[in-house]
Amino acid sequence: MKPLQQIAPSIYQVQLPLPFALRIVNCYLIREPEGWTIVDTGLHIPDGPKTWLAAFAELKIGPQDLRRIILTHYHPDHYGLSGWLQAWCRQQGHPAPPVYISEIDGEQARIIFQSHGRQLHVLIDYFLRCGMPQDLAQTLTEDIKKLHALLQPPPDRFHFMQPGDTLAAGDYRFRIIHTPGHSDGHLVFWDVSAGLMLCGDHVLQHITPNISQWPTTAANPLGRYIDSLKALQSLPVQQALPGHGPVITDWQGRLQELQQHHDERLAHMFDAVQHTASVYDVAAQIFDFPSLSFHEMRFAIAETRAHLEHLVQMGELALSENGVWRYQKSPQ
Numbered sequence: 001m002k003p004l005q006q007i008a009p010s011i012y013q014v015q016l017p018l019p020f021a022l023r024i025v026n027c028y029l030i031r032e033p034e035g036w037t038i039v040d041t042g043l044h045i046p047d048g049p050k051t052w053l054a055a056f057a058e059l060k061i062g063p064q065d066l067r068r069i070i071l072t073h074y075h076p077d078h079y080g081l082s083g084w085l086q087a088w089c090r091q092q093g094h095p096a097p098p099v100y101i102s103e104i105d106g107e108q109a110r111i112i113f114q115s116h117g118r119q120l121h122v123l124i125d126y127f128l129r130c131g132m133p134q135d136l137a138q139t140l141t142e143d144i145k146k147l148h149a150l151l152q153p154p155p156d157r158f159h160f161m162q163p164g165d166t167l168a169a170g171d172y173r174f175r176i177i178h179t180p181g182h183s184d185g186h187l188v189f190w191d192v193s194a195g196l197m198l199c200g201d202h203v204l205q206h207i208t209p210n211i212s213q214w215p216t217t218a219a220n221p222l223g224r225y226i227d228s229l230k231a232l233q234s235l236p237v238q239q240a241l242p243g244h245g246p247v248i249t250d251w252q253g254r255l256q257e258l259q260q261h262h263d264e265r266l267a268h269m270f271d272a273v274q275h276t277a278s279v280y281d282v283a284a285q286i287f288d289f290p291s292l293s294f295h296e297m298r299f300a301i302a303e304t305r306a307h308l309e310h311l312v313q314m315g316e317l318a319l320s321e322n323g324v325w326r327y328q329k330s331p332q
Helices: 047-059 082-091 103-114 116-129 134-151 221-232 251-272 279-286 294-313
Strands: 004-008 011-017 024-032 035-039 066-070 099-102 158-161 166-169 172-178 187-191 196-200 239-242 317-321 325-329
Touching: 004 047, 004 239, 011 047, 024 239, 047 082, 066 082, 099 103, 103 158, 116 134, 134 294, 221 251, 221 294, 251 279, 251 294, 279 294, 279 325, 294 317, 294 325
Parallel strands: 035 066, 066 099, 099 158, 196 239
Antiparallel strands: 004 011, 011 024, 024 035, 166 172, 172 187, 187 196, 317 325
16 A cells, blocks of 8 residues: 555545554645645654655645644654754744644643653563563553654644634544543544545554553543443444554444453453452453564553453443452452
8 A cells, every 4th residue: 555645535645654563654644725724743763754745745745734733642653753844844944833742742742741750660670560470561651762763853832622623624624522541631523514524543444452551541441442432332333443453444343352352351351360360460461562663562461450450340340459469259
């Protein structure tokens, strides 16, 4: 598939490379009467700016044409090149396009990316409380430093979008919908007349979005994710443009598959708790740790904790803590 292709009226998909198993992040350009809106930006690896510049050249987009940058959420593969895009416009003598994000995720980005040194200490403590061995906790945390370099330069101050408001972009009138789970402040954008959804990483076709509980994550992200899937079930979406993978055309069917996946994963997590177990104990049973990269291992731990915490909220498991989070089945 070409890195740039028109995917809906006035909307072009730009596929940017990633140094992860996902390999590609889908970003979007929306043509407007007097310029273009960018939705998500990719990581600042060498091929990232090259891909944007090639797309701009093919569509005859200059720095004066970029009106704004919309971020569905703060995760690095969506946020990472927003500052570079602003810097590119300024270097050409034009104003930097403003960057829009939810207020929740804007605060998450500030905490995690702008106080990076402190967050590394927080993360080591988090992994240790998950029951991870000290040397592995140190290795996984040190590895994150490489990712921080792919987020430079940071964007200027954020402008905040509010759920329930309308985002007018070209021929589209998107309703902004808060869909927590993959991130606390994740947003999707729904145009009812076009039947079109910009769904970020909330719904993906071939893989299940990672639902993780990190030190800064609000309580029970999996419960909030499942609730947000149910809230979207009735929308007559004909075409959903995701952050990864192919366009989604069976919206209701895919939402049902995602809910079923988490029901099954919760059952597997519950069965993995024998007597008493840490997050690390359970993750090591559910995931094939020897085959995972450090990046994937971090997400496996945080995803396991999200599922275990949801089982606690459901009353299926009980949580105790004495330096390490430990779970056991609740008395029936």
